[in-house]
Amino acid sequence: MGRTVIPIGPYHPLQEEPEFFTLTVEGETVVDIDVRIGYNHRGIEKLSESKTFENSTFVVERICGICSTSHPFAYTRAVEDIFPMEVPVRAKYIRTIIAEAERIHSHLLWLGLAGHFLGYNTVYMWAWKLREEILDVMEILSGNRNNYAMFKPGGVRRDIKKEDIPVCLKKIDSILPTLDMLKKAVLDDPVLHARLKGVGVLTYQEAIEFSALGPTSRASGVARDVRKDSPYGAYREMEWEMIVTGNGDVFDKAVIRILEMFESVKILKYCLNRLPEGEIDANIEDVPPGEGIGHIEAPRGETFHFVKSDGTNRPLRHKVRAPTFMNLPTYKATVKGETISDATIILAAIDPCYCCTERLAVKDTKGKMLYDGTDLVRLSREKTERLKRRMGIR
Amino acid sequence: MMFLLYFLVFGLVVTIVMGLVTSWIDRKVTARVQYRVGPPFLQPLIDIVKLLGKETVIPAGAAREMFLFAPLLGFAGVVSASTVLWANQLHAAGFMGDLIVAVYLLTIPSLSIILGGFASGNPLASLGASREMKLVVAYELPFILAILVPVIWAGSFGLGDIIESQKSFMTAGHISGMIALAVAILCIQAKLAMVPFDIPEAETEIVEGPLVEYSGPALGIFKLTRSMLLFTLPFFLLVLFFGGLRFSGPGFFRTLLEYVGIVAILTVIRNTNPRVRIDQAVRFFWGPVTILAVIAVVLALNGI
Numbered sequence: 001m002g003r004t005v006i007p008i009g010p011y012h013p014l015q016e017e018p019e020f021f022t023l024t025v026e027g028e029t030v031v032d033i034d035v036r037i038g039y040n041h042r043g044i045e046k047l048s049e050s051k052t053f054e055n056s057t058f059v060v061e062r063i064c065g066i067c068s069t070s071h072p073f074a075y076t077r078a079v080e081d082i083f084p085m086e087v088p089v090r091a092k093y094i095r096t097i098i099a100e101a102e103r104i105h106s107h108l109l110w111l112g113l114a115g116h117f118l119g120y121n122t123v124y125m126w127a128w129k130l131r132e133e134i135l136d137v138m139e140i141l142s143g144n145r146n147n148y149a150m151f152k153p154g155g156v157r158r159d160i161k162k163e164d165i166p167v168c169l170k171k172i173d174s175i176l177p178t179l180d181m182l183k184k185a186v187l188d189d190p191v192l193h194a195r196l197k198g199v200g201v202l203t204y205q206e207a208i209e210f211s212a213l214g215p216t217s218r219a220s221g222v223a224r225d226v227r228k229d230s231p232y233g234a235y236r237e238m239e240w241e242m243i244v245t246g247n248g249d250v251f252d253k254a255v256i257r258i259l260e261m262f263e264s265v266k267i268l269k270y271c272l273n274r275l276p277e278g279e280i281d282a283n284i285e286d287v288p289p290g291e292g293i294g295h296i297e298a299p300r301g302e303t304f305h306f307v308k309s310d311g312t313n314r315p316l317r318h319k320v321r322a323p324t325f326m327n328l329p330t331y332k333a334t335v336k337g338e339t340i341s342d343a344t345i346i347l348a349a350i351d352p353c354y355c356c357t358e359r360l361a362v363k364d365t366k367g368k369m370l371y372d373g374t375d376l377v378r379l380s381r382e383k384t385e386r387l388k389r390r391m392g393i394r
Numbered sequence: 395m396m397f398l399l400y401f402l403v404f405g406l407v408v409t410i411v412m413g414l415v416t417s418w419i420d421r422k423v424t425a426r427v428q429y430r431v432g433p434p435f436l437q438p439l440i441d442i443v444k445l446l447g448k449e450t451v452i453p454a455g456a457a458r459e460m461f462l463f464a465p466l467l468g469f470a471g472v473v474s475a476s477t478v479l480w481a482n483q484l485h486a487a488g489f490m491g492d493l494i495v496a497v498y499l500l501t502i503p504s505l506s507i508i509l510g511g512f513a514s515g516n517p518l519a520s521l522g523a524s525r526e527m528k529l530v531v532a533y534e535l536p537f538i539l540a541i542l543v544p545v546i547w548a549g550s551f552g553l554g555d556i557i558e559s560q561k562s563f564m565t566a567g568h569i570s571g572m573i574a575l576a577v578a579i580l581c582i583q584a585k586l587a588m589v590p591f592d593i594p595e596a597e598t599e600i601v602e603g604p605l606v607e608y609s610g611p612a613l614g615i616f617k618l619t620r621s622m623l624l625f626t627l628p629f630f631l632l633v634l635f636f637g638g639l640r641f642s643g644p645g646f647f648r649t650l651l652e653y654v655g656i657v658a659i660l661t662v663i664r665n666t667n668p669r670v671r672i673d674q675a676v677r678f679f680w681g682p683v684t685i686l687a688v689i690a691v692v693l694a695l696n697g698i
Binding site: 004012013014028115116118119120121122123125126129194195340342344 | 599600
């Protein structure tokens with residue numbers, strides 16, 4: 001049978017960001033997939049090196065609009081890792097509250113989009129309607145519906161007012177009945193079962209080999225969650241369950257996300273009810289020379305930041321790794337052998353976030369690699385040195 | 395002369411008006427189900443008029459004549475089908491076996507989409523066209539079996555006879571009629587390319603499939619054809635299973651109720667289901683749906 005190339009992208013109604021998939025198909029069956037990203041590169045890491053430690057928080061917040069708390073969270077933890085210091089307990093609780101509320105809104109957003117990709121627009125609209133309540137909670141807590149600007153190295157920037165807590169609890173409780181209904185609508189729908197079960201399977205072994213993260217790995221039976229494995233924030237304090245299933249198909253990835261929302265509600269209510277009194281900021285003065293890493297469980301998996309300081313008020317090197325970077329290659333295992341109809345939902349099932357993952361490389365027109373990421377960083381440093389020498393700074 | 399009147403007034407104008415009104419109902423109900431406000435009443439008309447005023451871009455790789463001919467073919471098909479139905483409805487001006495003609499004419503819009511898709515020379519469009527082809531093959535068999543039930547009850551292939559025979563008791567009142575009606579509604583869901591059977595057009599998979607290269611008036615005519623089908627197919631079911639339209643007294647309200655009921659069922663199915671895969675759709679139509687249709691035919695032959 002003849003092979004055809006079906007392009008998905010660079011601009012396609014399937015995804016909200018520019019990226020380019022080339023599906024090689026025989027009839028309706030996908031035999032190979034190639035992913036090209038890089039349409040959205042913004043040079044965040046380099047940008048961050050030109051900002052102060054405090055200002056970089058706002059830069060990394062803008063890496064992703066959906067998980068806009070996961071990056072500042074990981075970044076501040078990386079900075080706090082450089083030297084021995086302790087974040088106040090109240091700040092830890094507030095950070096946990098923001099991170100969990102964000103997880104609910106991110107999972108709802110994914111659920112809605114997944115429904116849309118399947119032509120199930122009712123789920124799409126309902127999930128996004130429900131998400132509004134969570135955004136309202138965010139607005140009450142942080143003053144912003146997105147890009148909350150709550151984090152700073154050493155603590156949080158804004159306290160939670162006592163009178164806001166009952167309002168937030170009420171709003172969170174109000175989403176539970178609809179969330180329950182959505183859960184039933186997805187888990188008990190025979191058509192969805194027929195459509196999603198056994199589709200795009202990522203086996204346990206493959207999940208390990210690809211180092212899949214977050215819900216993608218937990219759906220394959222790999223019990224991996226930073227909140228449990230290396231607890232941070234207030235996650236040590238309360239009882240909550242890590243959701244793990246074993247089939248690795250798209251259905252399980254949806255199940256994981258839906259059930260995780262209920263766990264997040266649990267955590268959120270615990271933190272809001274038992275918010276300890278005290279300071280919210282450790283008031284860091286200077287960051288001494290050294291290196292630090294910070295990793296947290298974002299809605300999509302582990303977000304990892306590395307910060308190197310040379311004793312000035314700016315990071316010398318800042319490295320970001322978003323979870324999609326690890327989850328993206330799993331397409332090679334999941335998409336091959338499936339039909340085009342299923343390919344789109346499999347692509348969406350890892351909840352990809354391409355602008356978090358953007359990397360840059362320079363190739364010539366024949367595809368030969370000229371410079372990779374390391375080379376570009378080196379070139380950039382050499383240029384800075386040259387400029388400094390020329391201008392007599394040293 | 396009489397036929398021309400039916401063709402222009404009922405086949406064309408009334409069908410367009412009713413089709414646009416029905417598609418407004420469909421969109422408004424969908425919007426309300428989804429917590430949205432929904433479009434204003436004239437929006438379906440505005441959409442079509444806007445498209446008619448735009449430029450038609452013909453892709454370089456397309457078969458030019460076929461590409462432009464396809465939407466007109468579909469439009470002609472639905473207008474003719476509607477004319478045949480209206481002629482029987484209003485004046486019993488049918489002819490021997492006009493039911494078979496109506497069934498054929500109602501298939502033409504699907505064929506025109508296949509034709510247009512292959513003519514546009516786009517991989518996504520030909521993928522959509524081949525899916526449409528599989529879908530037509532899937533739903534035509536149970537659809538024709540379901541249509542046989544009213545034929546058996548009336549003992550004739552004439553639409554006029556079918557309407558006449560239901561004066562006292564409509565086909566949908568029999569058990570076999572009910573089963574056949576359910577089968578037919580599922581089939582017209584697929585004919586209208588509504589979720590869960592919008593597989594050929596699947597926006598998020600193959601970007602509207604056969605229509606991907608269409609723009610301007612050509613696209614407008616395709617969309618208009620789709621709206622007119624949204625009226626003609628429920629109308630067809632009313633004729634076959636409910637004894638046609640009634641215009642006087644309480645009969646009018648009954649007709650209105652039946653019509654809105656069928657449209658509401660289509661809209662509800664479309665809003666409570668995800669899209670299925672093409673192989674699942676074929677298996678669904680050839681398996682359970684065809685078995686149901688055969689049962690209905692057997693029951694009808696035994697007078698149940």
